[in-house]
Amino acid sequence: MSDSNSAKTTPGYLEIIVITILIVVGAIWGYDQFLAQKVLTFDLKGYLREQTALIKAGEMTEEQFKSNLDRTEAILNAEAEKSRHVILLKDVVVRNGNEISPK
Numbered sequence: 001m002s003d004s005n006s007a008k009t010t011p012g013y014l015e016i017i018v019i020t021i022l023i024v025v026g027a028i029w030g031y032d033q034f035l036a037q038k039v040l041t042f043d044l045k046g047y048l049r050e051q052t053a054l055i056k057a058g059e060m061t062e063e064q065f066k067s068n069l070d071r072t073e074a075i076l077n078a079e080a081e082k083s084r085h086v087i088l089l090k091d092v093v094v095r096n097g098n099e100i101s102p103k
Contacts, residue, residue, distance in 0.1 A: 036084065037084050037086050039088060039096070039098070041097035041099045042088075045090075051065055072102040
């Protein structure tokens with residue numbers, strides 16, 4: 001009894017390498033998209049400096065200033081609600097942080 005008709009085929013080295021690369025790239029992409037924390041920055045000093053300059057120049061009232069602070073707080077809270085986002089002051093982050101703009 002010869003099994004010459006039912007030859008088993010297995011993937012070659014090239015197929016194994018391609019499959020392994022696809023699995024690793026998919027795992028890295030999934031980790032980055034769904035698990036890794038993202039660092040966001042906010043320039044609080046610059047924002048407050050800009051707002052106080054507008055008040056001193058008479059281009060904004062205190063009520064508008066308070067409204068802008070409330071709006072900025074809402075923006076920061078909305079970003080903080082996202083479970084993977086960490087918000088740091090711009091002064092603390094040296095590089096590679098995405099900046100949140102309150103405008």
